Amino acid sequence: MKIVLIGGGSGISSVLRGLKFFDEFDIYSISTPTDDGGSTGKILKIYDDVIPLGDMRNCIASLAEDPILEELLQYRFDKAELNQHALGNLILLAIFKLSKNDINEFTEKIYRLFRIKGKSLISCKKRGILVARLSNGEIVKGETYINEIIDKTSLEIERVCLEEINDDDVNPLALEAIKEADIIVLGPGSIYSSIVANFLVKPILEEYQKSKALKIFISNIVNQPNECIKNKLSEYIEILNKYHINFDFTLFNNCPINPKILEKYLQKDKRYRLIEKDIQDERIIESDLISQEGDFIRHDGKKVAKVILKIIDDARKIPSKFIN
Secondary structure, eight states, X not given: OEEEEESOHHHHHHHHHHHTTOTTOEEEEEXXXXXXXXXXXXXXXXXTTSOOOHHHHHHHXXXXXXXXXXXXXXXXXXXXXXXXXXXXXXXXXXXHHHTTTOHHHHHHHHHHHHOOSSEEEESBSSOOEEEEEETTSOEEESHHHHHHHHHHHOOOEEEEEEESOOGGGBOHHHHXXXXXXXXXXXXXXXXXXXXXXXXXXXXXXXXXXXXXXXXXXXXXXXXXXXXXXXXXXHHHHHHHXXXXXXXXXXXXXXXXXXXXXXXXXXXXXXXXXXXXXXXXXXXXXXXXXXXXXXXXXXXXXXXXXXXXXXXXXHHHHSGGGGOO
């Protein structure tokens, strides 16, 4: 089965890391063209003709079968001009330039070189700029700058759009993946900059809407004070509906969070809140989805994969129940 995950690299990477152990899935990831922070942002300031590479790197690293390769791709330098640069970004930059900025050749070289279990794609052949209208009416441009403003002011995003991206800039490989998908998964990840941003590319949205694939939205476990402070599941579903992004099921974690880990989050920012399930609907599937590894609140990809397989199994038994 071809499964396509749409979102940002850091959000969907935790799910990809678990999915790769299931032979049932032919895995594709599609990340946004708007990442402009950290190592990626530094590269884009030097090479303005390069696509954002950070989210792709996260996805590729998560799909790597050799843990040493994952460590290498995620390794960050800590001195001088290389400070905070991810080695994986620099490798991908070199591959992109060797491919003469051709997205097809670039993707094929990545697949051949890393031999990952799946393909990591980006929704567009060039970078785009995320633009947000905030609750005070201010227009803010750039994913990182938007996050900085919201983090400082607690303003909310009212609307987002893309600049410097036209319909012709869509990545045909991303369209093909959506068209051929049996399952499409949205998230987890930042609701605007990771999920919605992909669908601001009109051909992506249109192909998604036409798709007969089983569509699943994975709810975040906690909110994100630097992008969306909302903490009710219904509010996130409403945001997706606002951008005409439909789906069949929502996966929602119902496993309690380790209080010590949650306290660490609250020490960083007291605006962190667990997402609340405030609506009753048979299409909301509750399960233990949380990873017990490390000090981060994130999804366990293996647990997510098992729930998705159960949904598919149920759909085969009672197909009429799952028609849009």
